[in-house]
Amino acid sequence: DAGVIQSPRHEVTEMGQEVTLRCKPISGHNSLFWYRQTMMRGLELLIYFNNNVPIDDSGMPEDRFSAKMPNASFSTLKIQPSEPRDSAVYFCASSFSTLGTSGYEQYFGPGTRLTVT
Amino acid sequence: GQQVMQIPQYQHVQEGEDFTTYCNSSTTLSNIQWYKQRPGGHPVFLIQLVKSGEVKKQKRLTFQFGEAKKNSSLHITATQTTDVGTYFCAGLHRGSQGNLIFGKGTKLSVKP
Numbered sequence: 001d002a003g004v005i006q007s008p009r010h011e012v013t014e015m016g017q018e019v020t021l022r023c024k025p026i027s028g029h030n031s032l033f034w035y036r037q038t039m040m041r042g043l044e045l046l047i048y049f050n051n052n053v054p055i056d057d058s059g060m061p062e063d064r065f066s067a068k069m070p071n072a073s074f075s076t077l078k079i080q081p082s083e084p085r086d087s088a089v090y091f092c093a094s095s096f097s098t099l100g101t102s103g104y105e106q107y108f109g110p111g112t113r114l115t116v117t
Numbered sequence: 118g119q120q121v122m123q124i125p126q127y128q129h130v131q132e133g134e135d136f137t138t139y140c141n142s143s144t145t146l147s148n149i150q151w152y153k154q155r156p157g158g159h160p161v162f163l164i165q166l167v168k169s170g171e172v173k174k175q176k177r178l179t180f181q182f183g184e185a186k187k188n189s190s191l192h193i194t195a196t197q198t199t200d201v202g203t204y205f206c207a208g209l210h211r212g213s214q215g216n217l218i219f220g221k222g223t224k225l226s227v228k229p
Contacts, residue, residue: 031215033216035219042219042220042221042222043160043205043219043221043222045216045217045218045219048215048216050215055215055216056216091159091160093160097215104165105150105162105165106150106160106162106207106217107162108159108160108161109159110158110159111159
């Protein structure tokens, strides 16, 4: 039974380049979350989709970040242009939940370690 | 904004000693979840607490949810080297749209 799948696992890019991170949630899950983890700021929620619709994107740092979920089995997080301060581990997580009700456990992918030089 | 505070940030213990991490919210929570992240790994769900005053046990781990549903704790009895990692609490605030607010985690190291 496949868990949450993320690609790439590691990405090294130069400042100014576009970066696209990909996520395949667990089949049947209807909620998808993108997180960023750094030593300084811990685990931060960037954006949350429910049934493919963005519900809360207040954590998206700025216009350089964008996320899409074109269907229930795929999501992307794009950074354009990338900056060194974007270096972090980016996690995708999925769960089955209903808006406004008690939450269900989130299943995290292995993460993408992004380094921007 | 809504926050979940977690202490301590780091804890170093000798194998066999007990360990406790605490989580506090400024507002009432609908529920609280606990996750463990091994070094180099990803957060893995441990448990969810929903009821006021709830206590749940998983082998050597004891989880508590406060009466006011604003705080929680995780206690590990007789730590082992396999307990090494970072433990996160994550709260679902009342009236939220379903997204968890994670604490910054407590990093546990265990000296054999």
